[in-house]
Amino acid sequence: MQVIKIGVLGLGTVGSGVVRLLRDHQNKISSITGCKLEIKTIMVHDLNKKRDVDLSGIKLTNQVDDLVNDPEIKIVVEVMGTVEIAKDYVERLLNADKHIITANKDLIATYGSELTELARENGCDLFYEASVAGGIPILRTIVNSFAADRIIEVKGIVNGTTNYILTQMSQHQVSFAAALQKAQELGFAEADPTNDIEGIDAAYKMIILTYFAFGMNISLEQVKVNGITRVKLADIQQAKKLGYNIKLLGIAKLINDRVDVSVGPVLVPEDQPLAAVQNENNAVLVTGAAVGETMFYGPGAGELPTANSVLSDIIAVTKDIVLKTTGSRFNDYRRDLKQAQPIDVCYSYYFSLRVKDQPGQMLKITQAMTKANASFHLIIQTELDEDNARVVMTTHKMSEAQENQVVKALRSLDGVEVIAAYKVLPN
Structure with missing residues (x-):
């Protein structure tokens, strides 16, 4: 032998x-x-x-x-x-x-x-x-099992540390800091967890998945990256009341024959398979034109x-x-694709605001939405403290360009702080 x-x-x-x-x-x-x-x-x-x-x-x-x-x-x-x-x-x-x-x-x-x-x-x-x-054999699966299909989207939970933290916050009602500390004690997070909690680790993985799914080489600078350090327990709780779990998702999506790649907190409907992925586990959902949605689930590290x-x-x-067949590429798929434009990337959004409790504030917020030609789906206002109200809004589908315009307008308003602006996956 x-x-x-x-x-x-x-x-x-x-x-x-x-x-x-x-x-x-x-x-x-x-x-x-x-x-x-x-x-x-x-x-x-x-x-x-x-x-x-x-x-x-x-x-x-x-x-x-x-x-x-x-x-x-x-x-x-x-x-x-x-x-x-x-x-x-x-x-x-x-x-x-x-x-x-x-x-x-x-x-x-x-x-x-x-x-x-x-x-x-x-x-x-x-x-x-x-x-x-x-431990999920996702790359070889894309190369072999999806070779004859046209992949439309790859999205998933590809970082176990952040998923563990968000799971602890959701299930045990603890703060981000407390959940991070527990993750470090159990060895799920490094002493310096920056790459994980800022979404960089997930972004690197989405770069590789984008290359395999769409044949397109992209750089870290071309991935829109947001981490979980600013995710508040109050927003996790509010999302659950609305029927969603907040997950750090990597999304690579084909839009008008262009690719959009992002990493960030996303509201995932509770009946969507990714919403049920708990603790340090990972899951990748591949959508093909022929096969539809297929999910691959398992331990993401260890x-x-x-x-x-x-x-x-x-x-x-x-x-x-x-x-004697060595020397062939792991992935031979190549396409000359470009990045999707913000005007073509459309989602519903969840906004969480700290608003000075004084007359006229809701009018200013409504005007910011109207100017961007965006519309509300739901508005919830609750008392935050003696001087401030907490305003939560979900929107109808709008482009990323509109969302950027709304966020910029809201941040320019006196007495308004944008706590969160997250994508919402459709039901």
């Missing part, structure tokens, strides 16, 4: 999971691939750190050259994180004819096109199933779910090595 040697960059949570799964499932993997897969070398930052995974027979090093210059190592798994350092290592490994598997969504979203071309030039595979939605996606890529590369 052919033996294929593997190198690994990083031995954190996911790296340890890869070692465990490869050892535990060796017989099954061998029967599927016809090859024996062995991890030969793992590069780590600290050689003396104690680890709770069996590393017998595996060489630990802190030098990437030990992988680059080893002709026996055919596949390298990158699970070390970072962007620039990882890019440098991956480039050196590809130039040394190593096949690469990575879970690094920041790297792929930023340099995916460049690295994919380098891999093709060197006849190497570059796979990254684990970079989006952890040692074994993410490692399982890495293993599926290892198996795919191994099959390519055996069949």
